[in-house]
Amino acid sequence: MAGEMKTTLNGLDVMAATQTIEAIKADKSLARFQFRAKNTWVGGGENRSTIRDFYGAGLEDDSRKVAFEFTNGEPPVLLGNNEGGNPVEYLLHALAGCVTTTFVLHAMARGIEIRSLSTELEGDMDLRGLLGLDDSVSPGYEEIRIRMHVDAACSDEELEDLMRYAEAHSPVCNTVCRPVPVKLSRA
Incomplete structure (x- = not known):
């Protein structure tokens, strides 16, 4: 339909993107983010990182109820057991x-x-x-x-x-x- 703005494009919410951009233009402090990761060595070349909380848009974000976990490993030629990438x-x-x-x-x-x-x-x-x-x-x-x-x-x-x-x-x-x-x- 001519003249109508799409609500999504490429899987992104156009209106939400516009509102976010306008909010940051009005208050540049909202653009400050801090991302975090925690890592624990398991043994050998294996260790695990967890990612959950972050600071952004002026507040601590607690929208992630479960942490994302990434297993770091090494291939055997680098003394690992292919535990992960x-x-x-x-x-x-x-x-x-x-x-x-x-x-x-x-x-x-x-x-x-x-x-x-x-x-x-x-x-x-x-x-x-x-x-x-x-x-x-x-x-x-x-x-x-x-x-x-x-x-x-x-x-x-x-x-x-x-x-x-x-x-x-x-x-x-x-x-x-x-x-x-x-x-x-x-x-």
Whole structure:
């Protein structure tokens, strides 16, 4: 129907998104969030993280009645028993999820319908850095590549612009792409 605003686009509530954006414009303190995770070592290369509470939109959020649990493990070649994905694989998962969500959110904001979207990620790493065998080798990823497969109701130029925008505005991508202070301390 011409002139009627869709209530959802790409599975997102357009009105709720608009209201959230307007609330943050009116009170920038609502944009401050603190996300949290707790981790416990199980043994060997296995440890578990739980995620439940967070602070956002001006208050402690208790909407999650059950914590999400993630088991970190290692493959046998890295002395584990495949208890779960390893932390650098979880980083790829977090990056994929954040770039995807950012892409879909900004597509909705631009009125672009996404018909299908999937990503493939690859990251290259030299374990000499982790193992302390060569101080000139970084212990982290050397490069991460993301290939997006997108079918959207827009031109190739609009799609390319949206991809660059999602890359620049994804919180996880931004965190990975710039130095971020991490402070390790004893409790």
